[in-house]
Amino acid sequence: MxxxxxxxxxxxxxxxxxxxxxxxxxxxxxxxxxxxxxxxxxxxxxxxxxxxxxxxxxxxxxxxxxxxxxxxxxxxxxxxxxxxxxxxxxxxxxxxxxxxxxxxxxxxxxxxxxxxxxxxxxxxxxxxxxxxxxxxxxxxxxxxxxxxxxxxxxxxxxxxxxxxxxxxxxxxxxxxxxxxxxxxxxxxxxxxxxxxxRMFMIGNDAIALGALAGGARFMPAYPITPASEIMEYLIKKLPEFGGTVIQTEDEIAACTMAIGANYAGVRSLTASAGPGLSLMMESIGLAGITEQPVVIVDTQRGGPSTGLPTKQEQSDLMAMIYGTHGEIPKIVMAPSTVEEAFYDTIEAFNLAEEYQCPVILLTDLQLSLGKQTVEPLDYHKVDIRRGKLQVNPDLPELENKAYYKRYEVTADGVSPRVIPGTKNGIHHVTGVEHDETGKPSEGAQNRNDQMDKRLRKIENIQFPTPVYKNAKHDEADLLLVGFNSTRGVIDEAMARLEKDGLKVNHAHIRLLHPFPTNELLPLVKAAKKVVVVENNATGQLANIMKMNVGHAEKMTNVLKYDGNPFLPHEVYSRSKELF
Known part of the structure; x- marks a missing residue:
């Protein structure tokens, strides 16, 4: 047997x-x-x-x-x-x-x-x-x-x-x-x-179920591999809860409609792959400057352009963090298991509303379409947090026909928010720079105040587990680092390396932006060598780590970009070569 x-x-x-x-x-x-x-x-x-x-x-x-x-x-x-x-x-x-x-x-x-x-x-x-x-x-x-x-x-x-x-x-x-x-x-x-x-499901189904449990009731989207299953799942399920899915003419329309729905107070998401996210970039910038919450799922696949649309890759990381023109607050999350995909989707909606900014849920084809056993989900963990959104508020009457300070400069960077049409909550919304009431303004001091306010809102973001740690050694010979679907192969490679007598720790990055420097830096310092495992050709995660935690001299890349997922022996053998 x-x-x-x-x-x-x-x-x-x-x-x-x-x-x-x-x-x-x-x-x-x-x-x-x-x-x-x-x-x-x-x-x-x-x-x-x-x-x-x-x-x-x-x-x-x-x-x-x-x-x-x-x-x-x-x-x-x-x-x-x-x-x-x-x-x-x-x-x-x-x-x-x-x-x-x-x-x-x-x-x-x-x-x-x-x-x-x-x-x-x-x-x-x-x-x-x-x-x-x-x-x-x-x-x-x-x-x-x-x-x-x-x-x-x-x-x-x-x-x-x-x-x-x-x-x-x-x-x-x-x-x-x-x-x-x-x-x-x-x-x-x-x-x-x-x-x-136990459940047996793909990551896309977990994301769709998480969106439903997290209160999403609207999804505009354009079909694309490997993200379409999210849309297909919600087409069947959202109407049962008073929601709907609209297939848009393109990804630009999908993103702007999702932003509009969130502006109206309805939790909304859209989902696509790399080419679709490229089309959404200007709209993501609009969500940033107007401080509208929106959740966007990017299921990474082989690129560039049409590339390898049905194959595994992790090459959208830099684009998701830095792709928009100008500088906006943005949160980029990266679940590594189907269970995390469910719970992280719920958290994505909470963070989007608490920090009033776009949240990108980054997955890859292996996680989104690979089917795996899932322990029963705990719906008692579902927590809906809407931040500073004032639902059915009793707002004070505005004097002298003044406007509501939707973009008020606050200590934490997050301004008050109301649903449009709220009595005494009238304000402008525009994609140009604006003052506290939303009126266009090109004043130098106002520009500084609004930019600083927007950017500081995510300086102290509260995220439950920014780094998954399988780290039992205070001092390690090797630290293995990855994100998204490589978690399983890294854990298996780690076990084999430990059998060879090496002391190995594993860190899996689940919050990619803002980068969890304080969580990762102690593990990097405690390791003699650091191996960063990722499915791309340029070592994007390793480069982001070098920018945020330093210690570039310790880092080695283990890369694979032929369209296939890593196998445990590949990570094991290429790590073993360092010793």
Whole structure:
């Protein structure tokens, strides 16, 4: 028996690869296993190689595995592209239709199963993915009943006959493999899971759910990979809570509509990827100077331009911090797990209203689209804070037709705020520099006063966990640093390095701007060497660290920008080279 293994299904996009992985992983999740999945897919609707790699474990996992135990192949290309990942003792389960072959190997076994033929005999070749799920269950020594409930949910609306046919296809696939296996492959027999119920979701769904729980009731957005699932989730759910989603003509309209809704007192967000954020930059500046709260999600992908729209990268960091013209207060957050994506989205709305500024929730494709096990969310932790917004206020009457001081210069930099139309709350709102009432003003002293006021509001920002720390050493040989989805691979690499006798700490940056210098600096000082792990070509996080904490002589970059996420052994081996 084994406590952990990795399974991958691959084929041409559009032939059921995603649904195969969904059925397989959902069933295992319901049995109580921990899962971490990552989809490799092409930037076209149909055709092109795609695969779904799922790590299954009896204990928590937060990273893609280095190797592979089972490869389910719907075409020869899947074998050619993914065979190198298979460990000694690994298995290929392939559709007999394409006469599969594997490189000569004494350690990997090929099982040729007539997926298409069995499915066709049962009524349609489309059920070949169900035959593959059944074959996989047999290799894992799992009863087919574990998958039947999932099949019922997915196909139930099409009628019981369709459900029965798909279950029969799974059984046929399991029986075919079982006859070939005999009593073999005991190493693929998974130890029983704990049976506990946990969620299994992608980061985008967690963000959308967090927006809903955090009080958002309006989302204008333009579809773009890999952010669209946020919009798609809220299209279904927001109307149930009196909210709505509007698909705008472009990202410029999306951002300005979100700003307008927040101005009117409705919590609103928009979500996009790098190209969309580029279009929003002028609008983000508008939110900054008018001091309107707005939450914007940036799901990073491969760039520049269209770049690698369906691949992993972390290259928007500098743009999110410094992309706007002029200088405005801005908060940039970076969750590193699906749970954090949920809670951080709620916090993003709170911070946006408390500090009256744009808040960017920065994720990456691996976090946004990778599916992972999530412990039940605690809705008692949901706390709605609206800052200085005066809802239904009894404002004093203004004398001599004066205006409300919406942009009053205050000690903490945050001015009073009212919903437009509030009695005695009349004021100007404009994108040009203005005085305390919002009237345009180009006076030098006024300019200094308003700029200083806006910028000082985030000097003492209160953020629950600006840096995630896995740091048990007062003095360390090595400090590993990252942000977003690299947290899991860094923790695994850290464990391997510790086994080699090194003292290793891990810091994961969750508040990127304003930068948490005071939180990170002691860890940097306490380390002999610092390795910054990031999916970009120029070491953007490392450069920001050098600007804010110094100690550049200690820092080394571990970079990857080929469109693929880091694997644990890559971080481990490149860190080990330093010693």
């Amino acid at each position: 084994t406590k952990q293994l990795s399974w991958k299904v691959g084929g041409q996009q559009g032939e059921g690869i995603e649904s195969t992985g969904e059925i397989f992983s959902t069933a295992l999740n319901r049995l109580g296993y921990y899962l971490y999945g990552y989809r490799h897919f092409s930037s076209r609707i149909k055709g092109g190689h795609t695969n779904n790699k799922i790590r299954v474990s009896t204990t928590e996992v937060r990273a893609v595995s280095d190797d592979l135990d089972i490869l389910v192949a719907f075409d020869q290309e899947t074998i050619d592209l993914n065979f190198h990942e298979l460990r000694d003792g690994g298995v290929v389960i392939a559709d007999a239709k394409f006469n599969p072959t594997i490189p000569e190997s004494d350690t990997v076994t090929l099982y040729s199963v007539p997926f298409t033929e069995i499915a066709t005999e049962l009524g349609t070749s489309l059920m070949k993915n169900m035959v593959a799920v059944g074959a996989s269950s047999a290799v894992l020594h799992m009863d087919i009943s574990a998958f039947q409930e999932v099949v019922q949910e997915i196909f139930g609306r099409k009628g019981q006959q369709v459900v029965d046919k798909n279950v029969e296809a799974m059984k046929k696939g399991a029986e075919y493999i079982a006859e070939q296996l005999g009593e073999g492959l005991e190493t693929m027999h998974l130890e029983p899971a704990d049976g506990k119920k």
